[in-house]
Amino acid sequence: MVVVGAGIAGLAAAWHLSRADPGVEITVLDGASRIGGKLYASEVGGVQVDAGAEAMLARRPEGKELARQAGLGEALVHPGTTQAGILSRGSVRPLPKGHVMGVPSDVMALARTGILSPGGLARVSLDEVLPPTTVPTDVSVGAYVGARVGGEVVDRLIEPLLGGVYAGRADMLSLDATMPAVAAAARTERSLLRAxxxxxxxxxxxxxxxxxxxxxxxxxxxxxxxxxxxxxIRTGVMVRGLTRTPDGWRLVTGPTRDEEVVDADAVIVAVPATPAARLLEREVPKAAAELARIEYASMAIVTLAYPRSAFPEPPAGSGYLVPSVEGRPVKAVTFATTKWPHLAEADPNLVIVRCSIGRLGEEAVLQRDDAELVAFAMNEMTEIMGVRGLPIDSRVTRWGGGLPQYDVGHLDRIARVRAAVAAQPGLAVCGAAYDGVGIPACAASGRTAATRVLEYLNARAAAGARQEPGD
Structure with missing residues (x-):
């Protein structure tokens, strides 16, 4: 077995393969110098802090189960607070109680936050008297939510919350793929508030x-x-080609002048959509064409370590989101030492802040050098939090093409990809481009891919046993 890609989806696939059949020989190939993809941590101010994803959903079990099976069950910790806010019209305001991914459920609770203007708030109430908005097929989140409760909800609630997950735009992201519960309600309920x-x-x-x-x-x-x-596990090994052979699959790795051939009975492709499309282009052109259409957003995480005395008051919540209509380079702020008490315990005299910079279509800001990105983050802390003085340490981590965009029609596109791949014996795909960008979703996609190729290998072994002479 060969797994191409050592992100968490590919590693989860390898783990599930080994658990299901200890006799399987598994090789994981990755072109990077380290494994883990977007999961990476290093020290800032002497404290180990994640540079990529810093949390996973606890209410979806696959991520926690994978951690426990890997011997890290006792290392799982929960946040001290998840009370996040929205920066709207110059102030950080609390999220409305009872919201569903930014969709308000209580107009009075929304009014108390001050996030919307009086006109925007009045528009929300029209949802309960407007005629139904028909959603026969997938539409963008912005189109549906805007039609029901108005553009201000999209701009100041939906966009920053979805941006925190996808770094994308509400007028492009799929309602069915990114907000499935709301999409289901849209087809049965007239009022979005009621839903x-x-x-x-x-x-x-x-x-x-x-x-x-x-x-x-x-x-x-x-x-x-x-x-x-x-x-x-082999890092620094770039897979350049994938072809079908009479007995399985052949992978070509390395530079053209010093290439290496790796033969496998089955292959799991666990790399992002663009390199996956290149690998599948020859043998599965329909899947490759669909994957090539998936766009990716780039972003950077600026991590700052301040002395606690730099803050006039200790941060009270886990952080805040910044709507793009605010026109600021920072799109989200996490007060890491407030959100995660174990980080504060590591050094009680530090406040560690993570600032996310960059959205889809904002590549120009990411072309600035590291010092400028740090300056953006520092200015955010000075202007919004009243921070005085300089951080004692900083780190800039760039994630070029880091987040796949689940645009309108995404679910149908992935169904076509999987149908084309399924026609190829001993081949499967997994990763963040398919069923979710979080760690539990990626782990689940790795498990699904492992199950598919194991079913193929078991069927092949059974067919070979039936054909043995003397049966």
Whole structure:
């Protein structure tokens, strides 16, 4: 077995392969110098802090289960607070109670936040008297939500919340793919406010923490999963070609002048959509064409470590989101030492802040050098939080093409990809481009891919046994 890609989806696939059949020989190939993809941690101000994803959904089990199976169950920790805000019209304001991914369920609760203007708030109330908005096929989040409750809700609530996940635009992102519960309600309910109330009411009051992380940072998860899988991990190995052979698959790696051929019974392609399209172009052109259409957004994470005395008051919440209509380069701020008490315990005299910069279509800001990105983040802290003085340490981590965009029609596109891949025996795909960008979703896609190729190998082995002489 060969897995192409050592992000968390590929490593999860390798782990599931080894668990299902300890006799399988697994090799994981990755062109980068390290494994883990967007999961990576390093020290800032002497404290180990994630440079990529810093939390995973706790209410979806696949991520936690993978961590436990990799021996990290006791390292799972929960946030001290998840009370985030929205920067709207110059002030950080609380998110409205009962919202569903930014969709308000209570007009009075929304009014108390001050996020919307009086005109925007009046427009929200029209939802309950407007005629139904028909949604026969997938539409953008912005188009549907805007039609029901107005553009200000899209600009100042939906866009920053979706931007925190996809760094994308609400007028392009798929309602079906990014907000499936709201999409389902849109086809049965006339009022979006009423639908949001019903969805909010279904959330169990004792469901437990929404997020979790690892005490040493999620950057430690890939190494633990790799060890648990027992797979042979090869970094710095770029796969350039993938072709079908009579007995399985052949991969071509390395530079053209010193290429290496790797033969496999089955292959899992666990790289982002663009390189996956290049690998599949020869043998699965229909899947390749669909994957090539998936756009990616780039971003950067600027992490600052301040002395606690630099803040006039300690940050009270986990952070805040910044709508693009505010015209600021920083799109989200996380007060890491407030959100995660274990980071504060590492050095009680520090406040560690993570600032996310860059959205889809804002590549120009990411062309600035590291010093300028740090300056953007520092200015944000000075202007919004009243921070005085300079950070004692900083780190800039750039994620070029880091987040796949689930644009309108995404679910149908992925169905076509999977149908084309399914026609190729011993081949599967997984990763953030398919069913979700979070760690649990990626882990689940790795498990699905492993199951598919194992079913093929088992069927092939059974067919070979039936054909043995003397049966």
């Amino acid at each position: 949001a109330r019903d969805l909010a009411a279904k959330t169990p009051k004792d469901a437990g923490p929404v997020f979790t992380t690892l005490r040493q940072g999620l950057g430690g998860l890939p190494e633990a999963v790799a060890r648990a899988s027992g797979a042979r």
